[in-house]
Amino acid sequence: MNPFSYQRANSAEEAVHLAEVPGAMFIGGGTNLLDLIKGGVEHPQHLIDVSRLKMADVSELPDGSVRIGAMARNSDVANHPLIRQRYPLLSQALLSGASAQLRNMATVGGNLMQRTRCCYFYDTAFDKCNKRVPGSGCSALEGHNRMHAILGASDQCIATNPSDMSVALAALNATVRVRSAISERTIHIDNFHRLPGETPEHDTNLNPGELIVAVDLPPSLFANHSYYLKVRDRASYAFALVSVAAALDMHEDTIRNAALALGGVAHKPWRMPGAEALLVGQKLNAASMQAAADEIVRGAHPYEHNRFKVELARRSVVRALSKAGGVA
């Protein structure tokens, strides 16, 4: 039997206190965790329900940045005026994810914590998955790996992070605020998710018991020129084969600043500062876009069924930049 206790936390303090015991997990909207529990992938001993914590606001901070409470629902964030006006990229990314019903349930904190859709991770009948059972091997390496990583993977794990939101957060240089029973800290989005390396069982750099309390977005000059492109097998309700968060700060027809992040290609949102640097100071044209596209997938290593992803990623970057810059 896999019995678990369930407790509803009334405050963040209480939540992190309750989570100090081994086997505790936080549950927000539960749109991913409940599936994983039912599938026998996750075995929490204690579920700490944080979904009712008063951390669902989207608000402006004195320095002009915007704070999104970790319990804010994906649909509320996507439709919040501050997000729509200042960070339309995030709004677009959120709305391209899942379905309306799931977005109504899913929280921002939970979205950051969602686990890979790797079929070998999800189905416990497959005996080899280092993410699920460390040391057991990786079934995807020589298995059905069409959805899998082409960048930053290891021979231990080639899973991808399935989030759309996180890709936009990466391009927007978000900061994740987390707290434990003893301290509070911030983690830059680039350091929040990990590459699999030798320890693919860890998706993030959160410490045990740490609770995500908010996501902060710094002031952005990208609002007028951003685009989230999600390329997938059907028009809605499908995980990205490749997605691109493209954001530009344009001065007349010159790129003053650029941010690019890829989804669906790695264990975390994929950024390559060199690709962005290639755009800065340039005009947005076929040559500059192609250069950035080539650079961001530099070092890509595809597998048997996902070879197309490398070229698809390049083309998607060009398309997303074109859309962001209003040239397509």
Add this chain to the structure above:
Amino acid sequence: MSVTGQPLNRVDGELKVCGKARYAAEFSLPRMVYAVMVQSTMPNGRVKKIDTSFAEKSRGVLSVLTHLNAPKLPDGGKAAIDPPAGRVLSLLQDNQVHYNGQPIAVVIAETLEHAIDAARMLRIDYERAPATLNFATAKSHGYSPGKVQGSEADSHRGDMDLGLREATFRVSATYTTPMEHHNPIEPHATIAAWDGDRLTLYDATQYVSGVRRTVAKTLGISEEKVRVVCPYVGGGFGGKGSAWSHVLLAVMAARQVGRPVKLVLERPQMFGPVGGRPTTEQVLALGANRDGRLTTMHHGVISNTSFIEDWTEPSAIVTRMLYACPNQTTSHRLVKLNLGTPTFQRAPGEATGTYALECAMDELAYETGIDPVELRLRNYAERDPDKNKPFSSKSLRECYQIGAERFGWSRRDSRPRSMQDGNWLVGMGMATATYPTNRGKAAARVRLMPDGTALVQSGSQDLGTGTYTVMTQVAADALGYPIQQVHFELGDTAFPEAPVSGGSQTAASVAPAVRAASIAARNQLIDLALADTESPLRGIRREDMTIENGWLQSRADKTKREPVAAVIARNGGRPVEALGDSEAGDEKKKYSMHAFGAVFTEVHVDKDLGTIRVPRVVAAYGVGNLLNEKTAHSQLVGGIVWGISLALFEKSELDLRYGRFVNANLAEYHIPVNADIRQIDITVVPEQDPHVNPLGVKGIGEIGITGVGGAIANAVYHATGRRIRDLPITLDKFI
């Protein structure tokens, strides 16, 4: 006025949207307990050891059935095997494992949660044997199944050598379609309840009588002891046409624990032990003379089956009759794989076969430079060239014409990659649709009640298609009752027997029986009135009598009338009851019976990203009379939607090492979502067919999916210049 054909709302619509329509899994019986089916996790070998001790000690567990303790069934559980629909089941009679996902144990517990939990505690050791999983390498061992659903596996007509010599133009290509699984919204579900030696089943099925027969034969008991109830089905699509292992396992479990048992498959369990569409590889070789007339056709099909049973996807059958061509060969070959047995899936054969054939015809159109519609008209079969009989009716010419007009086919620039809209490459393609018109033996009972209502019953099924509604309409018209006064019941073996709701035959089979029973009851009622000294109708000649809107009346003098209830009341309130049955006669020997249609599609393919959209499908069908314009339209739309799915989305992805499907869930097994479905324009051309059945209806359950795969693939070629001969057409095939 006749209500048959009218676009009435579903009589069960309100029940369904209010959640009051009770499906098999929603019944609850006193003392009912829950069973979970445990499946193998490797593809070939045997169960060496199965340790049930932890599971048996687990809280709430009543019993764990395995091959070690399951009751031995007569004939090893094989007594009911009757191909192609009576399946070889996995009923814990031995320790052999033939595929990953085969049922190997059943855990029965007080609650579903207890059963699921205990199922995870089974410790199973296998002795593994090498498995055959790769269709591509196994296909060289293809063998003939002999027969394919009643037809010969191979066919030959004319002189192929002559046909080849006469061919100015030739095309030859290989097309492949993937394994698919039905995935109706309602999973398979069975509740089994024994009362002494009598068994009642609530089962999600397309064939209550078939389930009864399979269960009774397998157990070696009389069919009279078994009752199967199934008032609603949440989609079957062929998958629920056979009684699969879980039905018998629920029955065995209920007997084991002496309590009613509910066994509902989980979504991942829908991938394997309950059938699906097999992989096909189809070779098409066509030759045509200078005028584009076919001089030779070859259609060779290889599909996979399991190691436990032969089941053949009859993809080439359609090629035998669709076009006039004097010289032709077709063949079907099977390859055994360590997978669950495939089965009927919406338009089995026609859905996959028309994809390949209609793509090949498009390739021939480009080869000859003849417009695809014109090419099909030049090869129009006026008679069935396979059976050498006239068609009972055929409106395909009108379908081509109306479809082309509504679509705007004449605006198409036939050169590939010639039309573009921004980043979208625009393509237009067309194909022929067809499905046989089937009819089975059916019976119905009508009871005219003293309250003025009529109760009509037949042991048929409503798969969500509208059977309740159309039979109510047919009965109301035949009785002369207002439709509100007619109550139709189905889905119970206690009712007169009706055939499987498969092969698009329910309307064509059951409606004539309902009408016959209704007419018989109506005539009895009229006789009763005419013989009744107290009736104002006494003395009127029988042929001058009518029943309209629930009133018996004289045709000549409409003032002479009385309500039907009055006649029954004076007869001691005894209901007037009549049976009616119906089956095909000699007409099948004289005529070839098929429905036909033409499908036109527009597709947009992103020139860089390969993403595909289908903004428009225009289709025209000749399908005889419609019993209900609205439910018929929904059926055809549903078929086209699945055709889009077949073309662009669906594929059960097999891991070739484990023999296990990796996308066995509705997040990753892609079917269209609303955003994928845009405009679907359907025209049903008027068609009177006096031969198919007394109501002149042709089945519409399956024709909608046919042709669509070909029409979309052809439009994709037109848009991109790329001929994708492997379904589904996903974006990676353009990168």
